[in-house]
Amino acid sequence: MSGCCGKNNNIKEIDPCNPPNAGLSGLTGTDGSSVCELLVWFHEMVDHCYEYACAEKKKGRKLVGIMCEYTPRELIMAAGAIPVCLCGGSVEMIPAAEHDLPANLCPLIKSTYGYSVEKANPFMEMADLLVAETTCDGKKKMYELLAKRHPMHVLELPQKPNNPEAFEYWLYELRMLKKQLSERFRVKITDEAIRSAIVEMNTERRLRRDLAELMKSDSPPLTGRELLDMKSLISCLPVDLEQYEKALNTLPGRKILPKPDQRVRVLLTGVPLPHGAERVMDVIEGNGGLVVCQENCTGIKPVLEDVDPDAEDPLRALAKKYFHLPCSVMTENKGRLDSIRKLAGEYRAGCVIELIWQACITYDVESFHVRRLVEDEIHLPYLRIETDYSPSDSARIATRVQALFETVKHRIKR
Amino acid sequence: MIYAGIDAGSRTVKAILLDGKELRVLASGIADQGIKQADLAESLLKDILKKAGINRKDVGKIIATGYGRNAIDFADTTITEITCHACGVHHWIPQARTVVDIGGQDSKVLRLEPDGGVRDFVMNDRCAAGTGRFLEVVAAKLEVSLNDLGGMAQRAKKASAISSMCVVFAETEIIGLLASGETPENIVAGVQMSITSRITSMAGRNITDPVVFTGGVALIPGMDKALESAINHKIIISPEPQMTGALGAAILAGREGLEHVSIIG
Structure with missing residues (x-):
């Protein structure tokens, strides 16, 4: 499957209950039919999002593309619009992007832009507005090019998380986003609407948190890949929320193969794995690992903190939650280290693997602190993988991962 | 058994x-x-x-x-x-605590536990920079054998600056250096330096003695001395x-x- 594109229908040709390559495709377990249906459902996530977006667009609803977890989806939802994640995960989009962008740039940025050049992401083509968050320099400058093709609002993210003035500026930026949405879509965004969007998003966050917590078990009922696949491009699809509930009821007790007690529990941290870019996760889980926790933006990071729907000023409450996200663009980003420390304990990780997309300067530099924390303080083996979307180094990554797991087993044996 | x-x-x-x-x-x-x-x-x-x-x-x-x-x-x-x-x-x-292995296509630095288990390791990434292949390409370009490289480096007046880490581009660079009149000896010394500095940056500051050198490149005369001066630790070539x-x-x-x-x- 090549990426977040509704035109790509080959996902349907794979029978997830009988995967061609057990252990890599993730859907490996002794399932009752209800669990099986559930996993098929999330396997077709892009299609569901596409159908939903098309149907709602016909009814006159607006679609707003976002490219970072800092954007409060609640504001977009309160404007009656649908937020959709446009982060590119397809290696196939990169050559087109490199006509305009340098080769030595993060693959996520290039892929996202390449989708626009190729007009291959139907969500991006349908979007009435893109919210462009200035999280990192690469994205910020890419947006200037993307803005030539799509209506765009730039959301500036201040980068000193403990500075009260920086926070006030962030709040101002959210007010500007609210104003933009309100004027562009000719809609009044009431506090009530924001509160109800907060309640909805809190529900989704709670469900995704609870699902992630199933991995705390000695015998997790899911693979990390299966959990990753449950993240939707569009948040709060009513049918998805139902499936999350169902998953929480039916998954406990499910047995996955290979058995969890034969696999090394991995805490995966670092950059997100957008739809189509799950390769490293598959390499880890195909070589004896089980990703029990993902401390990244496609994992548990954005759903760890809720928003108080009854706060006096709901916009301020939103600003607070999102400003707390511990991304490596922040300086200093102590929150991420605290989070890794806590999650490694809660999920009983046997090692920490940090994934860095090539040319992602902030995560790359920050890996210095993460390695120190993991090796010297948490005392777990640590492996840093720097790669892009091209599969050419999969065998080399597999060797490193296997060596890491051999080290973990050697330590346990001792 | x-x-x-x-x-x-x-x-x-x-x-x-x-x-x-x-x-x-x-x-x-x-x-x-x-x-x-x-x-x-x-x-x-x-x-x-x-x-x-x-x-x-x-x-x-x-x-x-x-x-x-x-x-x-x-x-x-x-x-x-x-x-x-x-x-x-x-x-x-048995007392080894760091292993520098430079093979044909990859190079790695391992830190060992006292019992011989791996404490941590780093490996080179996608390319063959800083590996035996790099030396083979250089030797072929200079029309000398791998075993001559050590002696040549010792005779160098100064090490040429080899800026490219990529085997393919380094080859081009060597052609340029030869054309500009640089001696093969200086080029070999420069290549050795580029390999050892690559290992140094890979190893970081956490090198614990004794450091043992393995892999085919350890057999090339002079590489151990070049590595020794780059990482500032004594190098033992493994049996x-x-x-x-x-x-x-x-x-x-x-x-x-x-x-x-x-x-x-």
Whole structure:
């Protein structure tokens, strides 16, 4: 499957209950039919999002593309619009992007832009507005090019998380986003609407948190890949929320193969794995690992903190939650280290693997602190993988991962 | 019981027969790598069995390692070269705490636990910068043999600056340097420096003595001195530096496998 594109229908040709390559495709377990249906459902996530977006667009609803977890989806939802994640995960989009962008740039940025050049992401083509968050320099400058093709609002993210003035500026930026949405879509965004969007998003966050917590078990009922696949491009699809509930009821007790007690529990941290870019996760889980926790933006990071729907000023409450996200663009980003420390304990990780997309300067530099924390303080083996979307180094990554797991087993044996 | 270790590297295949009880090497061999890795390894194994006068059916277990390990279909199991090098070096030099391995296609730095386990490791990424392949390309370009490189570097007046880390671009750079009148000696010294500085940045500041040098590149005269001055630590060249991976594999074949360790702690 090549990426977040509704035109790509080959996902349907794979029978997830009988995967061609057990252990890599993730859907490996002794399932009752209800669990099986559930996993098929999330396997077709892009299609569901596409159908939903098309149907709602016909009814006159607006679609707003976002490219970072800092954007409060609640504001977009309160404007009656649908937020959709446009982060590119397809290696196939990169050559087109490199006509305009340098080769030595993060693959996520290039892929996202390449989708626009190729007009291959139907969500991006349908979007009435893109919210462009200035999280990192690469994205910020890419947006200037993307803005030539799509209506765009730039959301500036201040980068000193403990500075009260920086926070006030962030709040101002959210007010500007609210104003933009309100004027562009000719809609009044009431506090009530924001509160109800907060309640909805809190529900989704709670469900995704609870699902992630199933991995705390000695015998997790899911693979990390299966959990990753449950993240939707569009948040709060009513049918998805139902499936999350169902998953929480039916998954406990499910047995996955290979058995969890034969696999090394991995805490995966670092950059997100957008739809189509799950390769490293598959390499880890195909070589004896089980990703029990993902401390990244496609994992548990954005759903760890809720928003108080009854706060006096709901916009301020939103600003607070999102400003707390511990991304490596922040300086200093102590929150991420605290989070890794806590999650490694809660999920009983046997090692920490940090994934860095090539040319992602902030995560790359920050890996210095993460390695120190993991090796010297948490005392777990640590492996840093720097790669892009091209599969050419999969065998080399597999060797490193296997060596890491051999080290973990050697330590346990001792 | 007799155990065999096979290290299918990118440039050469190595095999070792080990007496499991006394941990004594009974026979070893090395052959150039080729397309049919399994066949090459098989005939190498046959050769050393013959050399040692041992019957194939007396070999208890075979472990394959190295980048081609998964192609060795007659091996009982595989273990990565990282774990195997650590184990092999620990056997020969038990006090070793750091291993610098420079092979044909990759280079790695391992830090060892006192018991020979791997504490942590770093490996080069996608390209062959700082590896034996790099030296081969340079030697070919300068029309000298690999064994001449050490002496040439010693005769250098100063090391040329080789800015490119990529084997392919470095070749172009060398052509440019030769054209501008730079001596081959200075170029070789520059190449050595670029390799060792690559290892230095990979190793970081956490180098613990004693440092042991393994891999085919350890056999090239002068590389140990170049590495020594780059990392500022004394370097011990491992006995039979090309064989440590195969040796580790054979030793691990004799131990109870890691595959049965339960992970839930």
